[in-house]
Amino acid sequence: MTEFSLHDLPPLPKIVHATRRIGARQFDFSREVAVMAVVNRTPDSFYDRGRTFVLDSAVKGCLDAERSGADWVDIGGAPFAPGPEIPAEEEAKRVVPVVEAVRAASDVVISVDTFRPEVAHRSILAGADVINDTTGLADPELARVVADSDASVVITHSLAAPRTPYASPQYADVSRDVAGFLERRVERALGAGIPAERIIVDPGHDLNKNTLHSLELSRRLGPIVELGYPTLVAVSNKDFIGESIDAERGERIEGSLVAAALCIAQGARIVRMHNVRESVAAVRMTEAILGMRQPAHLRHNMGERND
Numbered sequence: 001m002t003e004f005s006l007h008d009l010p011p012l013p014k015i016v017h018a019t020r021r022i023g024a025r026q027f028d029f030s031r032e033v034a035v036m037a038v039v040n041r042t043p044d045s046f047y048d049r050g051r052t053f054v055l056d057s058a059v060k061g062c063l064d065a066e067r068s069g070a071d072w073v074d075i076g077g078a079p080f081a082p083g084p085e086i087p088a089e090e091e092a093k094r095v096v097p098v099v100e101a102v103r104a105a106s107d108v109v110i111s112v113d114t115f116r117p118e119v120a121h122r123s124i125l126a127g128a129d130v131i132n133d134t135t136g137l138a139d140p141e142l143a144r145v146v147a148d149s150d151a152s153v154v155i156t157h158s159l160a161a162p163r164t165p166y167a168s169p170q171y172a173d174v175s176r177d178v179a180g181f182l183e184r185r186v187e188r189a190l191g192a193g194i195p196a197e198r199i200i201v202d203p204g205h206d207l208n209k210n211t212l213h214s215l216e217l218s219r220r221l222g223p224i225v226e227l228g229y230p231t232l233v234a235v236s237n238k239d240f241i242g243e244s245i246d247a248e249r250g251e252r253i254e255g256s257l258v259a260a261a262l263c264i265a266q267g268a269r270i271v272r273m274h275n276v277r278e279s280v281a282a283v284r285m286t287e288a289i290l291g292m293r294q295p296a297h298l299r300h301n302m303g304e305r306n307d
Contacts, residue, residue, distance in 0.1 A: 012267045016228045017197035022152055023129030024107035029230045029269040031292050033283050036072040036272040037065035041094040042079055059101040066108045069280035076113035080134050082165045088116045096126045103127030117141040124149045134158055136185040147193035155185045157204035166208040174213045178203045179223035202232040206240055214240035218259055225267035234272035235259040257282040
């Protein structure tokens with residue numbers, strides 16, 4: 001039987017420090033994809049509408065996600081979407097107790113979705129392994145907070161301040177423009193003392209982008225992957241999927257899984273998803289098709305069985 005391998009695929013750019021330890025877990029992003037589960041402790045998150053706002057529900061959501069196969073949980077206390085500002089103290093009160101409780105119960109990778117240095121600092125002290133900054137280190141102090149810790153950072157492309165609108169975004173070439181922004185912010189991170197092996201990049205689907213921009217990023221992820229850092233994509237249940245297939249928020253699972261799989265084929269190595277069980281299955285199948293992992297079983301038409 002001829003075995004398929006990654007060598008049969010067009011070569012992807014090499015990842016800087018593809019094998020890296022994040023928290024208590026080891027990843028080889030040259031051969032595996034991490035599934036990041038989304039758990040928002042907010043009453044107005046765009047997808048779950050407050051389902052995990054209560055502390056116990058948020059903690060349970062994280063641990064249930066791990067049991068469903070997630071490698072990573074991303075805890076948020078302030079949505080990016082336009083709306084009233086949430087004070088830093090309130091944001092910290094939302095996320096820090098969740099981090100503490102999950103860390104006490106599990107070694108799952110924990111990231112906190114925040115752009116505030118003080119929230120990041122308190123989250124890291126509570127046990128967070130990663131800071132997921134949707135502003136791409138707009139505040140240089142956040143870079144210094146991460147540099148002074150063992151945490152990794154996700155540098156995400158966006159243009160507007162959080163909770164503020166950004167009407168009619170324009171790009172000359174969205175994939176290359178986003179890649180250029182990320183390259184500059186990676187330089188900021190390196191200059192602040194964050195080692196290359198602790199940097200992850202995210203093109204920021206739908207963040208200050210319209211549906212055509214997000215679709216273009218999804219089919220031309222190459223310029224972002226070419227930066228050489230593990231690429232995270234947050235495509236789950238986004239509006240670009242809803243507008244593409246005319247689906248409301250609760251009806252976007254299939255579109256989300258297709259978008260994630262196509263991004264993985266182009267080099268994405270972390271996918272941020274809401275529907276964990278379905279997402280884990282889709283990611284593992286994508287890995288198998290791409291030759292990144294062996295099937296769980298080899299029984300079909302494999303000859304006579306002796307059991």
